[in-house]
Amino acid sequence: MSRERLIETFNTHRMSAEVVQAVATARELELAEAMQAVRRAAEQPRQTAQHLIVYGERGSGKSFLMRLIEIEIERLVQKENWLIVSALLPEEQYNIRSAPQLIQAIAAKVRGEVWSFAMDFRPLAEAWEAAITELEAALDQRFGPGLGRVVAMVENFDTLTRNLFGSGVAARKKTASARAIEQNAAEQLLRKLMNRKDSRLMLIASATGTVDQDYERPLFQAFKTIDLRIWTSDDCIAYFNHRRALERQATLSPQEEARARAIAEFIGGNPRLAQLLGEVLATPDARSIAATLDALSDHLADYYRHRLDDLPPQSAALLDALIRKGEPCTQTELAARVNASSQAQIADAFSYLLSSRLLAAGSDKTGAGKLYRLRDRLFVHFYRRRYGEPEQALGLAPIAELLESFFAQREREEQVRRHLEAGEWADARLYALNSPLMCLPSDGFCGYRDGTATGTPGELFRLVGCSPDAAIDAQTELKLHSELSIKRWRDAANCADTGLRRTAALLLEAISLSRCQMDDQAEKVLEEALGRAEMDGDQDSRILVLHNMAVFTCHRRKDPSKVLELSAQIGTLAGKTRNDVVRVIALCSKAWHLSTVEIGHYPEAVDVYDEAAELASKVGSPHLQARALRGKAYSLNQLKRYDEAALLAKQSLDLATAAGMIHNQIEALIYLYSALSKLDQHELALESAQTAYELAVKIRDVDRQVAALTMIGFARSNLGQHELTLESAQTAYELAVKIGDVDRQAVALDLKGWKLAKLGRIDEASDVFDMAFDAAKSGSLPQGLIFILKNQANSLRWKKSERTLILARDILTQTSDVISKDALWTARRIFFEAATRAHAPDVVEMFEICLAEVTTEENTHPLADMLAKVLAAVTYNDLWDELAACLSRHPQTPIFSRTWRPFSEIGRVWSAQVKANGRAQTYAAIARQLPAIVQLIEWLPLEIDLESLEDKTLSQLHSSELINGLLNHCDDAGFLQDIAELLKEGFGKKAEAEIQRLQAFAEVHAASDKEAVLQRLDPNLAHAIRRIWGFPEPDDLLMRKGRRKGR
Known part of the structure; x- marks a missing residue:
């Protein structure tokens, strides 16, 4: 912003009407209120005008509103021929x-002249009448x-009336001076003029302090008040956009809008300061912002001194105590700072500040009261620089508040990195007020979990050229003071004599940045290193960077697909390396x-790991050798060669133990646990997991502690130690939760939910499964969502089917595009199963989605397997009409021709409903559903091999399925009899034999002497009933009677 624009900010009278209107912001209400009074004065010239006083602190836009009113009056004079003239006096009236x-000054404005001061020795009354006559003449001449x-x-x-009319107190004294008496008389003359019905004067005044609140003064309540409201952050954004449009620039970007909000907060909503600070919106550098603010505070020195001069002495003392001794604070604390015994002693002074x-x-937050701070932070900046402690004015410290909210997280990280690379530690830390620079927990130097152990030089230290002793020192610094390492490794990269050394140094800088929780900056350095390696054609450097990118992406970005992609790139470059x-x-x-x-190419992976382990042994890297052995153990585990996997895991453990590599020991124990669990050696598996946990605690590696505790929980579960399992899972x-690993939270909660369900604590288990699901989401x-869903459904034995439905639906509607096909069909199966109970x-909507995917006989298998559950769910939810409509939209679906017994679950649902809802309600539901069921059976294709149906028709087969479901689950004889009659109406003679069977079952159920009824039935039918209900065969009865008789 140029100096001319700055000056313009302080003299809006010099701005053109076009510019004023273009940048006018958030003054619509105030302008409308003022113009309403002006319109009344124009349209009712013989009525007393409504005089207005505009209140606002310095810089709030009082002059700007006056200019807006002047422009609007001139517009309406032209448009509506008002007999009105505006007379905007200069902002200062020292003359x-x-x-x-x-x-007289107003009259000169009416004439379009500039009024100049002249001595006037006439008495007040005479001079006043002459001035009124001059004003009347000027208006007569114009209109x-x-x-x-x-x-x-x-x-x-307020300043003008103080100069013209005095304080008012002096005039009320018995010994008032002639000057005081004359000033009071002058104030009375002005009030009389303002109140006259034939007065041709309307006065709009602006002030910082009050002018008409003293009831003993003539001007008491002579004005209607207009208070200028403080700008909000949205107002600031609107202003900046108006200004940019005027200067033919694009509107603020989202990033600049965020900065504008920070400025609005910093200036306390003061429009003048918003105008002055507009130029820093696009500033990328904190030092430039600090320089701008310093220049502005110098430029505004007179303005802020005026604000301080306006304060009563006690209010000024409170302000000083608040700024010097720290903000925010309560009123009670502020009273103590100025040695007041209570709030009451500072009440008036404090109220003035408010x-x-x-x-x-x-x-x-403690509930102790309100916390107060200065609204205008630039005022605080000025005060600290001019009157504060010297150290408060050094570096970027004076603008730390603005920096915290002005820059986005990524930008703050860029600023921190810039300062750290320059060794400016104090300034770097100013950007992290809410998220201070801190090192992440790790046993080694790598914040994103490289496997290097404590005290052992890692491959990067080796490649960068450090001696073993120097590497240990550097690693210690990186672990404990990562912010210091950033400069070390940037300098090392700039001075590196080979491409590989430069790459290793840049990677160490990236690790340092990540340990300082600046992952965006770490990623930028990784990308920089990769770009340099590719430009140089250095394949060793490229591999090294890609490997570090993979580790970073795995542990910091949690993006498995990206890790897979990076590792694939490394694999293609493995044969092009020169460094072993x-x-x-x-x-x-x-x-x-x-x-x-x-x-899943496990055999090939075993061979490659063999090659890696052999080469690692040759180059003397026990860390990499142990890693290769662990990887081979994992692959063997996947090939179900558990004995070999356990042996290799032990070899890796021995190697890591001998070299003192604690992290590698933990990883080896994890792989050993897995193999031992598969071998059902659960006590040894538990021992491995416990040892891993103890080591993780020793090196304060919380991530591995979580992994080990989860394994301990599973091992204890396998050993039947239920309460201990719950303890480990919790x-x-x-x-x-402490380390923010939601994946591990989900696994631990899943285990806890499973064990609670096994202990019969169903409600608790359901709640825990919900938590696990939310974490996994x-x-x-x-894929973890599917495991949790399966465990929830199976362990709770469908006792919380409503919750199961919600979880399954969540997967099907929100994550169907990121899970495997098998997982998707598993979720659908569980959904339909739960829908048979909730x-x-x-x-039907879900079923139709499935139908769209089974367009050929080859891909019908998943849905065919669950079709019985689908029809049962349709029955439970009374959606047969909707299903019929769905099938009519898909007439060529091959699904039913590939399904065996699709109606087998319907009877179970009816049986459950009669127990839950009673006979009448269930009977009515079946009566509604049966026509659609019969119609569907009639519609079904006949591709099923009828030769295997023992002379039954397809209709008989499906009606038999319905009846079997009832017989297997329902013991209500009356209900079975009622349903038999209903089925007879629906199926007619086509299912006569099946219906007779149902009636026979009902008769047996109802009989007190069931054996007598069974003996009258067809032998085959009686045999079937005995088998289903567990009744003894007649021969068994005779033998039992014989034994009793023999006794």
């Missing part, structure tokens, strides 16, 4: 020394005799890629 001169009105706009009216809108209040250490890293990455679930969950492993109005 007006008496009340008559005020009227005609007796016509027209002037709207006089006078700024800084009424002057100098203070902003916020809630105290890099080659081992490449081989391990290639083998890992081959052994992932997505690829501790694992709490630690996972926000994690990086969507309300699900979207069953």
Whole structure:
């Protein structure tokens, strides 16, 4: 912003009407209120005008509003021919020394002249009458005799009235001076003029302090008040956009809008300061902002001194105590700072600060009261620089508040990185007020979990050229003071004599940044390193960077698909390396890629890991050798060669133990646990997991503690130690919450829910499964949702089917595009199963989605297997009409021709409903559903091999399925009889034999002597009933009777 624009900010009278209107912001209400009074004065010239006073602190836009009113009056004069003239006096009136001169200045404005001061020795009354006559003459000359009105706009009216009319106190004294008496008389003359019905003057004044609130003074309540409201952040954004449009620039970007909000907060909503600070919106550098603010505070020195001069002495003392001794604070604390015995002693002075809108209040989280701070932070900046402690004015400290909210997280990280690379530690820390620089928990140097152990030089230290002793020192610094390492490794990269050394140094800088929780900046450095490696054609460097990118992406970004992609790239480059250490890293990455679930080339992975382990042994890297052995153990585990996997895991453990690599020991124990669990050696598996946990605690590696505790929980579960399992799962969950690992939270909660269900604590288990599901949803492993859903449904034995439905529906509607096909069909199966026990109005909708995917006989298998559940769910939810409509939209579906016994579950649902809802309600539901069921059976294709149906028709087969379901689950004889009659009406003679069978079952149920009824039935039918209900065969009865008789 140029100096001219700055000056313009302080003299809006010089701005053109076009510019004023273009940048006018958030003054619509105030302008409308003022113009309403002006319109009344114009349209009712013989009525007393409504005089207005505009209140606002310095810089709130009083002058700007006056200019807006002047422009609007001129517009309406042209448009509506008002007999009105505006007279906007200069902002400062040092040459007006008496009340008559005020009227003369207004008259000069009406004539379009500039008024100049002249000595006037006439008595007040005579001078006043002459001034009024001059004003009347000017209006007569402009509009005609007796016509027209002037709207006089006078700024800084509080200062002017103080100069013209005195304090008022002096005039009330018995010994008042002649000057005081004359000033009071002048004030009375002005009030009389304002109140006259034939007065042709309307006065609009502006002031910082009050002018008409003293009831003993003539001007008491002479004005209607207009208070200028403080700008909100949205107002600031609107202003900046108006200004940019005027200057033909694009509107604010989202990033600039965020900065504008920070500025609005910093300036306390003061429009003048918003104008002045507009230029820093696009500033990328904190030092430039600090320089701008310093320049502005110098430029505004007179303005802020005026604000301080306006304060009563006690209010000024409170302000000083608040700024010097720290904000925010309560009123009680502020009273103590100035040695007041209570709030009451500072009440008036404090109220003045509030009424002057100098203070902003916020809630105290402790509930002790309100916390107060200065609203205008630039004022605080000025005060600290001019009157504060010297150290408060050094570096970026004076603008720390603005920096915290002005820059987005990524930008703050960029600023921090810039300062850290320059060794400016104090300034760097200013950007982290709410998220301070801190090192992440890790046993090694790597914040994103590289496997290097404490005290052992890692591959990067080796490649960067550190000696073993220097590497240990550097690693210690990186672990404990990561912010210091940023400069070290940036300098090392700039001075590196080879491409590989430069790459290793950049990677160490990235690790340092990540440990300082600046992952965006770490990623930028990784990308920089990769770009340089590719530009140089350095394949070793490229592999090294890709490997670090994969580790970073895995542990910091939680993006498995990206890790898979990066490891695949490394695999293609493994044969192009020149450095053996890099080659081992490449081989391990290639083998890992081959052994992932997505690829599943486990035999090939075993071979590559063999090569990596052999080469790692040759180059003397026990860390990489142990890693290769662990990877081979994992691949063997996937091949179900558990004995070999356990042996390799032990070899890796021995190697890590001998080299003192604690992290590697933990990883080896994890793989050993897995193999031992598969071998059902649960006590040894538990021992491995417990040892891993103890080591993780020793090195304060919370991530591995969570993993080990989860394994301990599973091992204890396998050993039947239920309460201990719950304890392990809960501790694992709490630690996972501590480190923000939602994937591990989900696993721990899933285990806890499973065990609670096994203990019969169903309600608790259901709640825990819900928590596990929510955690998995926000994690990086969507497949975990399926495991939790299956465990919830199976362990709770469908006792919480409503919750199961919600979880399954969540997967099907929100994550169907990120889970595997098998997982998707599993979720659908569970959904339909749950819908046979709980309300699900979207069953048919879900079924139709499935139908769209089974367009050929080859891909009907998943849906065919669950079709019986679908029809049962349709029955439970009474959606047969909707299903019929759905099938009519898909007449060629092959699904039913591939399904055996699709109606077998319907009878179970009816049986459950009669127990839950009673006979009448269930009977009515079946009566509604039966026509659609019969119609569907008639519609079904006849591709099923009828030769295997023992002379039954397809209709008989399906009606038999319905009846079997009833017979297997229902023991209500009356209900069975009623349903038999209903089925007879629906199926007619086609199912006569099946219906007779149902009636026979009902008869047996109802009989007190069931054996007598069974003996009268067809032998085959009687045999079937005995088998279903567990009744003894007649021969068994005879034998039992014989034994009793023999006794």
